Amino acid sequence: MNETKRHQLTNANIQEKSALLWNIADTIRGLYKPHEYGEVILPFTVIKRFHDTLLPTRQAVLDELEKRKNISMKDSFLRRASGYVFYNTSPYTFDMLLADSEKIEENFRAYLSGFSENVQDVLSNFDVDVHVTKLAKNGKLFQVIQEFNKQTGYLGADKISSTDMGYIFEDLVKRFSESYNEDAGAHFTSRDIIYLMTDILIAEDKEILEAEGVSKTVYDQTMGTSQMLSAMQERLTLLDADAEVITFGQELNPKTYAIAKADTIIKGGNPDNMRLGNTLTEDYFKGYEFDYAISNPPFGIDWKSDYKAVEAEHKKGNQGRFGVGLPKKSDGQLLFLLNGISKLKDTGRMGIIHNGSALFSGAAGSGESEIRRYVIENDWLDAIIQLPNDVFYNTGISTYVWIIDKSKQPHRQGQVQLIDASNMYEKRRKAIGSKRVDISEECRELIVTAYGEFLNKEYKLDDRTVESKVFDNLDFGFNKVTIESPLKDEAGNLVLKNKKVQPDVSLRDTEDVPLTEDIDAYFEREIKPFNPDAWIDKNKTKVAYEIPFTRLFYKYVAPESTDVIAERIKVLEEEIVKSFEMLSGKDVEVDG
Template sequence: MSSLNHSQFIWNVADVLRGTYKQHQYGQIILPFTVLFRLDATLAPTKEAVVKAAEGYQLDDVPLAMLASQAEHHYSFYNLSRHNLKTITNDPDTLAINLRDYINRFSANVRDIFEKYKFEDTVAELESHDLLFQVMQHFARVDLHPDRVSNEQMGNIFEELIRKFAEASNETAGEHFTPREVIELMVTLLLADDEDLRTDYIVREVYDPTAGTGGMLSVAEEKIKAINPNADVILLGQELNPESYAICKADMVVKGQEVDSIVLGNTLTAPAFEGRTFHFGLSNPPFGVDWKTAKAFVEDEHKSMGFHGRFGAGLPRVSDGSLLFLQHLIAKLREPGWGSDGVPQVGGRAAIVLNGSPLFTGGAGSGESNIRKWVLDHDYLEAIIGLPTDMFYNTGISTYIWVLNKQKKAERKGKIQLIDATDMFEKMRKSVGSKRKRLSAEHIAEITRLFAAFDAADDKRSKVFDREEFMYRTITVERPLRLNWGFTAERVERLLASKEFGKLKLAEGEDAAVRVSLASLVESTAGAVGGDMAGVKAELLQVFADAGALVKPAALAKLVDELAERDETAEVVMKAKKPVADTALRDTENVPWGEDIHEYLEREVKPFVPDAWIDESKTKEGAEIPFTRHFYEYVPPRSLEEIDRDLNEALGRIKKRLEEVQA
């Protein structure tokens, strides 16, 4: 039976639940029962020997070393119940009691899985509706033994069930897993340059901070083992969603991974595996999801730990936490050098899936730009692969794989490779959520070839850049403030209506006297402008003095400003012998990293505005990766003659059909 057929048969238990449970509740029952029957089938061959070997020991005190059969299969869990699910199902009268006992006789690491599912509550509710026996009977007809259903197939079954659950619940299935072929591409790219992978008895640790149901970890193990069956592959991950965590952990313990290899929790606020770094990292963090709930913790780590923590490079806007996961993943990769045991240590590599936003969102000096520049400065970014749209189950947006490396090969140092695979896909016969396209094995092979070829690749699909080409400086271009002053009716009216004049709180007589004097000035000057600021200021001061009103210098200066207007022909306003900048004319320019900012000003700006200068105190460094721009190909518009011809043909067809209708 195929993975799809297995998952469909399992999901058909919904026929038993229908009427009693709502559709969105099916998954909360189906998923834990699937995990339970998988574990039971996995333990079946060793069950008798384990129970016998554990006699005399308390449940959680059994040394795994005593369980030879478990050690042989590399299982780090066991069940000491004398029952199995088949014998339990054969006795309907004591079914619920025996099932609870069976669950509670698992080792602690597996009991944790069912606690996260609140499985005892599920059993009690099914029993109260007289459905428990029917559900158990249904699952008993599925053989999930690893000899019949491989770990890869089981992963596919879980993913298909979660997708169905998500659709029934109107949730986003893509938050829980990544399309299998995307994972295969990511892992293939990671392993492409690991020349030591074929070494006998080599150890490789693979880490996923957003593990979901464990698909990335499983594929990584499969591919590493395919290259080197003797490799010791250690899989570790963290997952926020309790149900995905439970499935992932169940899958890992069946694979023989350590009890604590999968951790439940928020990677941003409660990171697991403190102090550890890994050979490989894989991640598909949620796209465009805010990090408000983690804001206080993340900001505190950023401020208090700086580059000794994970987020020293900067913080993105709170509406999208993708670049936080990127920094976290980089922090968990091994540094090249020498290990504590004196053995040379190769730098870690990672692949992470992100949407387009982290490539360019945020200008120079923003959190996003600072993070990108930090990544480029440290030469961590090896390549970015643009994927087709409609590749993921819960979104049709463009996505990109970032390949990170802490120890690039000599020819790749200081270089970034961009690979455009946006048109590499085959259409699916049937859409799955938003997923309408998939990568074939041939597409994965071609992308890997382009990646390996590096600068010898097809430049229509693959381009190599110096990292500095994605860096720039944003300069602030200032122009001088040129003003004229005068007592015109409009300016005086503006002065009298200003907040600053209102703050003076003049007495009734003072206010009237000021207004009369200002009206006289308007009349006597006939609205003339062009006077200097000092003269106008002196006259205004005299107006207030004649009215008996006291005005502080700061307030007077603001009132004088109301009597000024910009004038390109006027003299430049000076302060401390320096021209005052006109904020209304202020502009910014992005200067390529390798270019002198003053030379740029002379060439690109001053021919058009000769009086411009750079305020160097405002210069900011930035970085962005305009992926699409580098692969854009101009397509000239059709000629007017061609458009006219098509319109005439269309009008002719319409006219002919109208005539046929009228006839």
């Protein structure tokens, strides 16, 4: 079965299961408003996932607890008994809870308190205690547990894989976001985009990974529900069934963090690798370095409230994450680029999504330009892929995947590959928010092929095209030079100061001289013939970098000939006349 068919089957099951879970919200209608349903459905889904996963080893945990009752440090024994990195020492199951409706709140709290410490953190960030009180006070707790305990609501890891559970969480978060009129894309990135990023990230390493086996670390600095981390784990495991893939992530939103941590716990990963907090202001992975980084940070979001902490980090220079420069306060996306780079090993690779402004915003010497300069002059910018518009849930604007490589393959060194994949998509039958198109498996494979071949070439799939262009690093840099003209008095004489000709600031101009050109030669050719008295103030020269992606892929379309235009006008006139005749009942002549 190919990937598309498998995903279609999986997706059908996911939709069915998530719809079933979401419909449980009917039991709290009236007590909660529609936009609040997710506050109950999401945590109870996680609790049920934990409950069902632990059922097969429940008795073994209780036996181990009895055996070790006089030992203070029981945690490792109980984990071993459960078969997971978490456990529950409560004697209750959902069946047992429902058998005593009179004590449902008391017993359910006892059940929750039986979870290991790492799960307690998840429950705390979901505010479970608050919702249990509210449900119990209004006579709804029993009914909610009853609905979740139906046979069709089984969520054990033996029946539902971690990948599929990730899809269920993703769908529930989307439903929650839509009901709240909140940007679903703030919480997750759709799998078609993630799979494109993961496949490109491992493309250069694929042969080595298949031959030597996989032992890798992966980091997502804005992990949401951790679906990017899960996808990287999935892709690497496909190359090596015995792969050791350790994931790390940080997330600002407590509820999506709780989902990510729950997912890590279920998979047997280290939940301590999932951190809650603002990546820009709280570096919970200081000193860490990873093989891969992958993320979709917010763009177009201001970081004014983070300025004090970010500026302090900037002042550390090379000892901090942001020493290179600070972008304008209205958009902090390039800060995430710097943070990600600081977390890569010397052989590390990163895929990160940006909007168009990251390509060119900021004048010469600005924070944005200096960040681009830092990345390109270190030869870390490997490729940029333009994605189709309308591929995200929460925005229809142009977006780009930047591929950063700390140790490029020899044939890619000193160069940057740009790939225009804006037309490589399939239209969705039904839009989800702003998402109207998908990057299908067939589309993705062609984009990955274009990346791997590293050529100046067009690739076609029916009437859709992917175009690859390769540039030297220097092609994106230029010197912004200041051209001065002499100041003259009313008599036309040069104005001198300390025997130096003074510039006329009203005539001051600037020129962008490519780094591939000699500044003086450019001046003699382009400026001197038209302004013989001009000179360059070399103290004001600044190096800048920008990536004019759209201009580099612009294709000239010749205008129609006047004869063709005249013929079209004539046809339109005739149609207008016929319409008028039908309305007026009169014959009208047309000159011509």
